[in-house]
Amino acid sequence: MNNPSLSKYCFSLFIGLLIFIFNSPLEAQVGVPVASIHELDGLVQMTLQQTGRKLVARSGSFLGEEDILETGKDGRVTILFRNGSKIRLFEETRLSIQKALEANIVNRAFEIEIQLHTGSLRANFLPGLQIASIQTPQAKIKVDGTVFRMEEKPGSGTTISMTEGKLFVNNGVSSMELLPGQRLSEVKYLDKLSTKLEYMNTQIFMNLTPEIVDLSKFITQKMTLTLQLADLKSSKVVRDAGKVYLESDFYNLRLPSMTTLDSSGFVRVPARIRPPRVSDKDFDGQIVVRAFLDSARHNLHGEGSLVVNTQGTQPKRKLLIDASQGTAHSVE
Structure with missing residues (x-):
């Protein structure tokens, strides 16, 4: 004979498990696609973390955590993240995605960490949809709805050109907020950032x-x-x-x-x-x-x-007037 108390307990446990699953952050696992690549031009190669194999990249190929993407002397490629943010890699660039977590199922907020080993990129991170950062050997930037270019040259340092949004930069010595139209030129790890500030010409x-x-x-x-x-x-x-x-x-x-x-x-x-x-x-x-x-x-x-x-894109509205009350309001 079934025990009503035991059945009720099992049912409660099952419901609790479902609530836990659907309210827990979703973490991207190694090998799980977090972005795809598009608009290839010239030689583009990718090294998969799971196998260590270097392959010629194809349009539509997926990138997972810790995968590496490289462009040749004439290579360019676009990385498209699941939330619509994009990064365009230019020639002779090496980049890896260190972390890409989907933090909330409903709002689809993402946490993205990227390592720019060498080369240059242009990024367009959509506002309010992710916590993003890019690390180079010399500096780290935090992104908030930002359009910018970034270049890492071994021996010369990191250059960041700001177009739109907010960008917070820090290295081993100082930190600052970079505004649209500003550039930090050839920053090294021990440089005071304010001494590297320039304006785009x-x-x-x-x-x-x-x-x-x-x-x-x-x-x-x-x-x-x-x-x-x-x-x-x-x-x-x-x-x-x-x-x-x-x-x-x-x-x-x-x-x-x-x-x-x-x-x-x-x-x-x-x-x-x-x-x-x-x-x-x-x-x-x-x-x-x-x-x-x-x-x-x-x-x-x-x-x-x-x-x-x-x-001509605003919805047509009707104005309703209540003469007895002396009021008016519009409806679509």
Whole structure:
């Protein structure tokens, strides 16, 4: 005969176990994918922690904790994390993911620790979605919704160029917050950071035609994006050719992922845009386009960003007036 007390105890134990599982942080185990690689150019190799084998990387390949990714003399590659944050590795770079933990099932917050052994990268960490840090032999940075470039040269030190967000840097001697437009140049472990502070001199300037995009009609519209590399103070043209990587945070903005500045530092890029999906209730009308030079040779040039000026994306509202009460309120 079944014991009601024992059955009740077992049921309570089972429920308690479920609560523990679903409320505990999820830790990424060695070998479990924490990121994937995309947009490969040139030679890119990966060394898997589980096997120690060095393989030629392929688009769509997964990275786990302690895996190593390396680019050759002409190699570039994008690392895409599960929360949408991205790192672009430039030529002759060696990087490993030391830790990648998913801290909460519901909010999908991540903790990411990266080691930049040598070379350079450009990173775009989405705000509020992770606790991220990057370590080099000379310094460590903590990231909070940040866009930046970083370079580690053996013998020369670590250089960090800040574009957007917050960045906290520390080494063996001091620490500081780096602001947009600032750069720490060739920092070594025992340097006082304030003595290494500089300001970026050049940047990609961006312009969009038409200046205002009407998204109220469900049609595809053509646009033209122009890029010009120029001096930040004088606005004089900087004549430097190079490949430019383009990215946008809006899924219905179609533009090439890569273009090339000509010898005068200029390029004109065609683009197309459509209104957001009808089911997209979170779209607030703000669209950001970014452009950065896709090579370690151009690490000293600042990247460009443009907020697309949109209209016709706000929901239609009706104004309800209660004359007897003298009140009014709007409803969608």
